[in-house]
Amino acid sequence: MDFLRPASWEEALAAKAAHPQAVPIAGGTDVMVEINFDHRRPDHLLDLGRVGELAEWTMDESEGGERTVRLGASVPYTQIMAELRGELPGLALASHTVASPQIRNRGSVGGNLGTASPAGDAHPALLAAGCEVEAESRARGSRRIPIDAFFTGVKRNALKPDELIRAVHIPQADGPQQFSKVGTRNAMVIAVCAFSLALHPESRTVRTGIGSAAPTPIRALAAEDFLNAALEEGGCWDNGKAVAPSVAEEFAQLASGACDPIDDVRGSAAYRRHAVGVLARRTLTWCWDAYRSGVRSAPCV
Numbered sequence: 001m002d003f004l005r006p007a008s009w010e011e012a013l014a015a016k017a018a019h020p021q022a023v024p025i026a027g028g029t030d031v032m033v034e035i036n037f038d039h040r041r042p043d044h045l046l047d048l049g050r051v052g053e054l055a056e057w058t059m060d061e062s063e064g065g066e067r068t069v070r071l072g073a074s075v076p077y078t079q080i081m082a083e084l085r086g087e088l089p090g091l092a093l094a095s096h097t098v099a100s101p102q103i104r105n106r107g108s109v110g111g112n113l114g115t116a117s118p119a120g121d122a123h124p125a126l127l128a129a130g131c132e133v134e135a136e137s138r139a140r141g142s143r144r145i146p147i148d149a150f151f152t153g154v155k156r157n158a159l160k161p162d163e164l165i166r167a168v169h170i171p172q173a174d175g176p177q178q179f180s181k182v183g184t185r186n187a188m189v190i191a192v193c194a195f196s197l198a199l200h201p202e203s204r205t206v207r208t209g210i211g212s213a214a215p216t217p218i219r220a221l222a223a224e225d226f227l228n229a230a231l232e233e234g235g236c237w238d239n240g241k242a243v244a245p246s247v248a249e250e251f252a253q254l255a256s257g258a259c260d261p262i263d264d265v266r267g268s269a270a271y272r273r274h275a276v277g278v279l280a281r282r283t284l285t286w287c288w289d290a291y292r293s294g295v296r297s298a299p300c301v
């Protein structure tokens with residue numbers, strides 16, 4: 001196995017162009033498991049560790065004043081929790097639930113997207129926030145892939161063989177966001193299922209993300225449409241009224257109905273459907289209470 005060690009982004013793209021089958025390695029918390037268990041034996045490993053910009057984040061501001069975090073693909077979860085809790089509360093909450101401190105020190109959102117597991121914890125939060133994945137190849141240059149189009153199948157994504165993820169562009173939260181996960185314990189656990197909700201008061205919309213309850217991470221689109229209409233009809237964005245229990249219940253039912261889960265060792269399909277409904281109702285209550293009390297971002301719970 002050859003170990004490629006580019007020192008810059010340009011060198012990394014050149015290496016990927018020369019060896020499209022080379023497996024990129026960022027934190028290595030997925031790649032090394034696969035190699036150690038002999039599930040994968042690539043001819044080339046492409047180490048991204050010396051490409052400094054991948055481990056950095058910046059805040060971009062558009063002319064209209066919209067602020068977006070440009071999150072380098074290799075920024076570890078620990079850094080997201082420490083530095084981006086206010087800007088990206090949903091992703092920071094999700095980062096908290098990944099594995100253990102050791103894995104969070106190495107593991108990255110770029111790696112989570114690269115693996116594209118239906119159970120990846122960053123994915124529901126990214127779907128709820130709404131973001132774009134910046135992918136680049138030496139031959140065709142850079143493109144932005146909307147997160148809604150990124151997951152194409154079980155552990156499959158929209159990247160071409162010669163592309164690398166450079167960054168993820170995530171709008172700064174304009175309202176409360178939540179992430180909640182069901183597992184057999186609090187740490188070192190792959191999600192039985194997960195749910196993320198983001199309120200977007202500026203556009204008066206909500207977005208959702210569901211993990212581990214379908215072949216890919218998905219949004220609960222019918223639940224979003226229902227809640228958007230109910231909040232608008234009730235004038236809730238302006239009058240700050242509580243969400244009626246019947247609305248929360250219908251939202252939960254529709255979120256549950258969006259799932260297409262399987263039975264496996266971690267849980268049955270029926271349990272996953274039920275649990276997603278519970279998480280949807282809870283996260284709605286937490287987010288809406290935070291919105292009514294004027295908290296821009298929901299605190300970590």
Ligand SMILES: Cc1cc2nc3c(=O)[nH]c(=O)nc-3n(C[C@H](O)[C@H](O)[C@H](O)COP(=O)(O)OP(=O)(O)OC[C@H]3O[C@@H](n4cnc5c(N)ncnc54)[C@H](O)[C@@H]3O)c2cc1C
Pocket residue numbers: 023024025026027028029030031032033048073074097098099100103106107108109110111112113114115119120121122163164165166188189190191
């Ligand atoms: C003990 C343990 C517990 C875990 N628990 C969780 C958990 O609770 N939740 C969870 O979501 N995950 C968990 N994981 C999985 C893993 O930690 C995450 O998926 C993590 O986000 C991977 O990031 P990484 O930087 O280590 O990726 P790597 O292992 O370096 O790479 C992962 C994949 O992404 C590709 N890749 C990496 N960077 C790029 C790039 N810039 N462009 C294109 N492709 C790229 C790689 O080729 C590979 O296919 C766990 C892993 C272990 C070992």
